[in-house]
Amino acid sequence: MTDAGGGGQGAGALSPERRTALAEATVAEFARAGYEAASLNRIIRDAGMSKSSFYHFVGSKSELFDAVVRMLVADVRAQWTPPAPAEFGARAFWRRVDALLGEFATLSASPALQHLGRIFYLPGDAASAVPGGARGELLDAVREWVEAVLRAGRESGQVRDDLPLDLQVEVTFAVLRAIDEWALTGHGAEASGRAAVAASAPALLLHRLLAP
Numbered sequence: 001m002t003d004a005g006g007g008g009q010g011a012g013a014l015s016p017e018r019r020t021a022l023a024e025a026t027v028a029e030f031a032r033a034g035y036e037a038a039s040l041n042r043i044i045r046d047a048g049m050s051k052s053s054f055y056h057f058v059g060s061k062s063e064l065f066d067a068v069v070r071m072l073v074a075d076v077r078a079q080w081t082p083p084a085p086a087e088f089g090a091r092a093f094w095r096r097v098d099a100l101l102g103e104f105a106t107l108s109a110s111p112a113l114q115h116l117g118r119i120f121y122l123p124g125d126a127a128s129a130v131p132g133g134a135r136g137e138l139l140d141a142v143r144e145w146v147e148a149v150l151r152a153g154r155e156s157g158q159v160r161d162d163l164p165l166d167l168q169v170e171v172t173f174a175v176l177r178a179i180d181e182w183a184l185t186g187h188g189a190e191a192s193g194r195a196a197v198a199a200s201a202p203a204l205l206l207h208r209l210l211a212p
Helices: 016-037 040-046 051-057 061-079 090-107 111-120 133-155 165-184 189-210
Strands: none
Touching (some): 016 040, 016 111, 040 061, 061 111, 061 133, 090 133, 090 189, 111 165
């Protein structure tokens, strides 16, 4: 991470407790105020850190955003590893897709994935404020994986091939993102209802969009 305003050592050096507190405070503040209006002072206070301790680890808002995304990605990867695209070949494609979506629906209840979703879908979209970095790397990796999975499905005749592959990738990516964002914006009793719909909607929509 390189950004004007400081050269912190990175949040990886924090204790597990402080790491969790910093991630939760950062996600809550960014989700509430958006990237531009988010207050580092509120984050420091809510995380229970001193300013000197905070700036020892990160030197700016963009460094903090990047560090927290990397923390959350690491937490999710510790719980779940995406299957290799080769597992989606031949007749196993849709069975494997359905199983994968079921795994992901279960994982979506974990705090790490919920926090990661909230920080991805910020008011005003952080993509314009924090280009590249951990967020951009993850989006690129997901797109590449989706493309490889769809290519395996097309080669085995389980995915329609009358549309360009790159268009299918973008449509698939957009559908999954839209469902995630819709589910994460629910509040109170509505949130559980949206979560239930979000667990079944991807399979229904992807079958209709992609099956021959």
